[in-house]
Amino acid sequence: MSALAQTAAESVVQSVDWLAVAPPTLTAVIALVVLVADLFVPEVRKPLLGWFSVAGLAAAALLLLPLLDGDRATFCQTGHPDACSYTADHFTLVIQFLVLGGALLTALLSVTALKDARRALPEGEFWFLLLASAAGAALLPAARDLATLVVALEVASLPAFALVGLRHGDRRSSDAALKFFLSSVTATAVSLLGVSFVYATTGTLYLTRIAERIQHVDGQFHTLAQTGVVLTLVGFAFKTAAVPFHFWVPDTYVGAPLPIAAYLSVVGKAVGFTGLILVTVVAFPSYSGAWGPAMAVLAALTMTVGNVGALRQQATRAYSAVRLLAWSSVGQAGYLLVPIAAAGYSRDPQKSIGSTLAYALMYAAVNIGAFAVAALVGRTKERNRVSDYRGLYATNPLTALLLAFFLLCLAGLPPGVIGLFAKVTVFSAAVDAGLGWLAVVMAVNVVIALFYYLQWTTLLFRAPEGEPVRHRLPAPLTAALALTGVLGAALSGAPQLVLRFAGTGLF
Numbered sequence: 001m002s003a004l005a006q007t008a009a010e011s012v013v014q015s016v017d018w019l020a021v022a023p024p025t026l027t028a029v030i031a032l033v034v035l036v037a038d039l040f041v042p043e044v045r046k047p048l049l050g051w052f053s054v055a056g057l058a059a060a061a062l063l064l065l066p067l068l069d070g071d072r073a074t075f076c077q078t079g080h081p082d083a084c085s086y087t088a089d090h091f092t093l094v095i096q097f098l099v100l101g102g103a104l105l106t107a108l109l110s111v112t113a114l115k116d117a118r119r120a121l122p123e124g125e126f127w128f129l130l131l132a133s134a135a136g137a138a139l140l141p142a143a144r145d146l147a148t149l150v151v152a153l154e155v156a157s158l159p160a161f162a163l164v165g166l167r168h169g170d171r172r173s174s175d176a177a178l179k180f181f182l183s184s185v186t187a188t189a190v191s192l193l194g195v196s197f198v199y200a201t202t203g204t205l206y207l208t209r210i211a212e213r214i215q216h217v218d219g220q221f222h223t224l225a226q227t228g229v230v231l232t233l234v235g236f237a238f239k240t241a242a243v244p245f246h247f248w249v250p251d252t253y254v255g256a257p258l259p260i261a262a263y264l265s266v267v268g269k270a271v272g273f274t275g276l277i278l279v280t281v282v283a284f285p286s287y288s289g290a291w292g293p294a295m296a297v298l299a300a301l302t303m304t305v306g307n308v309g310a311l312r313q314q315a316t317r318a319y320s321a322v323r324l325l326a327w328s329s330v331g332q333a334g335y336l337l338v339p340i341a342a343a344g345y346s347r348d349p350q351k352s353i354g355s356t357l358a359y360a361l362m363y364a365a366v367n368i369g370a371f372a373v374a375a376l377v378g379r380t381k382e383r384n385r386v387s388d389y390r391g392l393y394a395t396n397p398l399t400a401l402l403l404a405f406f407l408l409c410l411a412g413l414p415p416g417v418i419g420l421f422a423k424v425t426v427f428s429a430a431v432d433a434g435l436g437w438l439a440v441v442m443a444v445n446v447v448i449a450l451f452y453y454l455q456w457t458t459l460l461f462r463a464p465e466g467e468p469v470r471h472r473l474p475a476p477l478t479a480a481l482a483l484t485g486v487l488g489a490a491l492s493g494a495p496q497l498v499l500r501f502a503g504t505g506l507f
Helices: 002-012 022-037 047-062 065-069 090-117 123-142 146-164 171-202 207-216 219-239 249-255 258-283 285-311 320-343 349-378 397-411 417-432 436-460 475-493 496-503
Strands: 072-077 080-088
Touching: 022 047, 022 090, 022 123, 047 090, 047 123, 080 090, 080 123, 080 146, 080 207, 090 123, 090 258, 090 349, 090 475, 123 146, 123 258, 146 171, 146 207, 146 219, 146 258, 171 207, 171 219, 171 249, 207 258, 207 285, 219 258, 219 285, 249 258, 249 320, 258 285, 258 320, 258 349, 285 320, 285 436, 320 349, 320 417, 320 436, 349 397, 349 417, 349 475, 349 496, 397 417, 397 436, 397 475, 417 436, 417 475, 417 496
Parallel strands: none
Antiparallel strands: 072 080
16 A cells, blocks of 8 residues: 555656746846845845846846757656656747846846936845746746646736836826726736636646647536636737736836836837737637637737827927837737737748747847837936937047937838838738738837837937037946847848747747
8 A cells, every 4th residue: 555655646746847937047047045144134235235136037037058969858757758847948048038038138227227217226126126026927838737727827927017117206106006907907817708618628738739629628517617708808909018908008017117118119019929829829718709800800900000199209208218219119919919910821831930039139129128218318317308318429539320220120111120120020921921011010019119219319310409419328237238239230140030939849
């Protein structure tokens, strides 16, 4: 009897592949170390927590290198190696590289922001929350069951609420955090309801098992399964800031500390789009006839509303630079949705998803670069208006050239070749899938976006009004600008590397 009991116990014991789970695990461990160390480190040495966090994120990113040899999986169902909760495949590594790289650049921006805040932002709590959110975001692309997916999504999102509203005594920050919180809680509630319906009809939470079983649901549960699919997709659409779930974005970006706005625009979006890709392409491929058209409509609405919103920003309005970047990020989310929609029509959905990842990598590098310049200007121009950037070339020529390059990348114009390449890749995905009308909508929106990107770019090189102000570049900001600039230039020199890196061997 004892031998049988021992055999049964051994059958449920999981052997953990620690190398596979190392990147998010190390990030979470560093977060806990920072939280405990904050209790003992004196106030004058609090900046060391920031540099320790930067080093921890860099180490977590380096741990991706040993995983390039091949796919790894762990936390698998006993006797079913194809049903695993955690998979470190090529798709996972690309997203984890984006997440950890974005969090590292955010941390570099935050070192300067915390110093400038003069204790208005508590350093220990800030670094713990940022690292905890990054750990959840790094876990999410590896999740291959709905429970892990939802938990990772909330671990990434909940600290972000606190980061947005962390600035003491700032009403704008509190309002921004409340809007962000309410929208995300709604998304989570809708997602959980959808997940419960899917589980009730399929009897499993593993994505690959759901894909098999949801095609053969009993007729009496067919409507329940359809409702579960729709609610799950709607919940993740909230997280991507797709229209009409975008209303929180401008006010949240303005109210949040600027590095956190940059983090939400890149890592926050990566989290939402990763979840959307996993539930559509991996869990619900048999429902592509429903989610494909829905994603296409969402893409068209999102890019149009985002670009029109950015176009309407007045250069002299307070925080117009941040608002323009916020609306621009909504428009860019529409472009990111196009290949996901194309995957619903395509015979090769992996190629379409590769287009989304290639675009996301380009967008992450140049968008954080643009926010880095906004953080620099915001140090002397607290209102951070677009008009404050007039004549930037006269005082900070290299910074102005970098911002111009980032804006041209986002617009898809040379010398920002990587932006043009990414847009052509997304455009081709729509055409190849037979979505000609969506390609036309995208082309019109690219033209609309050209106007406000070029308008901001030309302002950098005009004669300054009044006494020109030279913006001093602290070392962390310099490092963030240098990294994003070098990455953008390198990708513009060899844009095919992005698609090759993003699209090979997905899932």
